[in-house]
Amino acid sequence: MKKITIFTFLISNLLLANTRTAEHNAAAEKFYNWHFFENGRGMSISPNLSKLMWMLGADNRDGPLGDSEAGATSFIERRYGFIERNKKLMGVFKVKYKNMEIGVLGCTACHSGKAAGIIIPGLGNKTIDPYKVGRDTYKIQRFWGSRSSNPDYKYIYNKAQHFAKITSDKKISSLTRGLVPDSTIKTFFYEDQGLPYPKDMGRAQVKVPHLWGIGAKREAGIFNDGSLSGDNYAWIFGAELFASDSGEHLRNVLPQIKWLTDEVLSKLLPPKYPFTINNALAAKGKVLYKSSCLKCHGPHHLDAKKNPIYTAPKVIPKNKVNTDSEKLLAISPEFVARVEQSSLSDILTFNYDLVQKGYFAPKLWGIWSRFPYLHNGSVPNLYQLMIRPEERSKIFSMYRAGDKHRFDEKNIGLTLFTKNEYAKMLRKAKKGDRDIYFIEREGQSNVGHFIKGFEKFTKEDRLALVEYLKTL
Numbered sequence: 001m002k003k004i005t006i007f008t009f010l011i012s013n014l015l016l017a018n019t020r021t022a023e024h025n026a027a028a029e030k031f032y033n034w035h036f037f038e039n040g041r042g043m044s045i046s047p048n049l050s051k052l053m054w055m056l057g058a059d060n061r062d063g064p065l066g067d068s069e070a071g072a073t074s075f076i077e078r079r080y081g082f083i084e085r086n087k088k089l090m091g092v093f094k095v096k097y098k099n100m101e102i103g104v105l106g107c108t109a110c111h112s113g114k115a116a117g118i119i120i121p122g123l124g125n126k127t128i129d130p131y132k133v134g135r136d137t138y139k140i141q142r143f144w145g146s147r148s149s150n151p152d153y154k155y156i157y158n159k160a161q162h163f164a165k166i167t168s169d170k171k172i173s174s175l176t177r178g179l180v181p182d183s184t185i186k187t188f189f190y191e192d193q194g195l196p197y198p199k200d201m202g203r204a205q206v207k208v209p210h211l212w213g214i215g216a217k218r219e220a221g222i223f224n225d226g227s228l229s230g231d232n233y234a235w236i237f238g239a240e241l242f243a244s245d246s247g248e249h250l251r252n253v254l255p256q257i258k259w260l261t262d263e264v265l266s267k268l269l270p271p272k273y274p275f276t277i278n279n280a281l282a283a284k285g286k287v288l289y290k291s292s293c294l295k296c297h298g299p300h301h302l303d304a305k306k307n308p309i310y311t312a313p314k315v316i317p318k319n320k321v322n323t324d325s326e327k328l329l330a331i332s333p334e335f336v337a338r339v340e341q342s343s344l345s346d347i348l349t350f351n352y353d354l355v356q357k358g359y360f361a362p363k364l365w366g367i368w369s370r371f372p373y374l375h376n377g378s379v380p381n382l383y384q385l386m387i388r389p390e391e392r393s394k395i396f397s398m399y400r401a402g403d404k405h406r407f408d409e410k411n412i413g414l415t416l417f418t419k420n421e422y423a424k425m426l427r428k429a430k431k432g433d434r435d436i437y438f439i440e441r442e443g444q445s446n447v448g449h450f451i452k453g454f455e456k457f458t459k460e461d462r463l464a465l466v467e468y469l470k471t472l
């Protein structure tokens, strides 16, 4: 009898342990295959242009063109920063609609990425360059399909061209690959009221955030500063919004957004650190974390099966951390008023007490994979987050940032330029090279997050903290 009880206990424990992993795997697969194209609305390119998508590398390599398709896929991967998975570009779909074939973009074009060569569901894509995608698509579409008189075709064509044009507007787009400008979403609220959007509204460039733990975070507010309410899930549709012609699209898909957030995104687990961890050093780092970091970032508790217990992060007042303010200023009184007067004011709501207050001290689950660090991706590795801003790297490469050879196991994050390369790369950065992160560009400053007490850290302390962070 006793034996049977122990046996059942063991089995049920095993099942529990596997449940969250199984849920994670199922969620990842659903997310990889998800998009919100509906009734001709959503992020898409011009109809039937997708028939040429072998050129865009979206088809698998066993097609009629064999190896040249493989070449095209890796060309697209390099140029625009999409991620290749199972020989296809992630987040790129072909959808049949009214006898047309539409090339559609899904969430995972931005919301799944690679770190140290490993594809991670829910990690922000470090290499995506929306500006370049928009600019090239706009140019191609000017010739492709602009003369069709079929109204269904015209409808999608015009929207696709509008989407490409806004994405590639030099005044509001991001300046470096891997950064996505929130300003493109803001354009929706001007057009919704028949107004031109102001060209001087800034860019609000951010790295694409990780999505594991979003279920718990949503209750505190979403995005980097929490000023947008997660209560009714509607802001989560942000990226799609400006690709649509009216708020009706959002209203129609809201139940699906809720479902996707609660049943898919909230089930994702952080990626485990794939290389070795020095446990003794990590234990030392944990003590330092408690004294220097816990008060803002909070605890990271595990359940009995060593899975994370997600909790909401809290917003830290801006003068305590002093990181770049471009993104905070983007939620301006003028923008808040626009949203309040828009056709979606009942579902897109604010946490007024958090508007321009500060940034979340994010939970650090899977932090080893989330480089470059801070909301604007301005710090290339974890070690540098604990040294003075003026000693941090001014430039670093975002080219193939998720590849294995770009991963620095010691400092956790991106490899840096060598002394020999540096002068040449700095010249390129100054000329605007989009592959190079340059902290002197607008919104890309690496100031802040050098907090009182950090000046006492020795090199060994910092390495111990880095070691501890690998365990999260």
Ligand code: HEC
Pocket (backbone or CB within 6 Å): 036, 105, 106, 107, 108, 109, 110, 111, 130, 180, 181, 182, 206, 207, 208, 209, 210, 211, 214, 217, 221, 222, 223, 224, 225, 236, 237, 239, 240, 260, 265
């Ligand atoms: C063009 C790239 C892009 C696409 C496509 C995209 N997102 Fe995002 N998403 C972002 C960025 C950038 C942010 C962060 C904005 C901020 O914090 O200011 C974000 C934020 C989020 C958040 C909030 C995360 C947090 O920590 O608060 C959720 C949830 C989310 N997106 C879900 C989705 C879903 C679902 C889709 C598909 C409908 C999608 N996104 C499509 C770029 C994208």
Ligand code: HEC
Pocket (backbone or CB within 6 Å): 289, 292, 293, 294, 295, 296, 297, 316, 320, 321, 323, 324, 359, 360, 361, 362, 364, 367, 370, 372, 373, 374, 375, 376, 382, 385, 386, 449, 451, 465
């Ligand atoms: C005073 C509050 C505070 C303290 C103390 C603090 N942090 Fe932070 N931390 C923040 C805030 C706020 C952010 C987000 C800033 C931003 O993105 O602009 C942040 C960001 C980070 C990030 C980047 C997260 C990402 O997704 O890019 C890491 C890693 C981090 N902190 C680690 C630490 C460690 C390790 C310590 C202790 C040595 C520490 N922090 C101490 C407030 C704090």
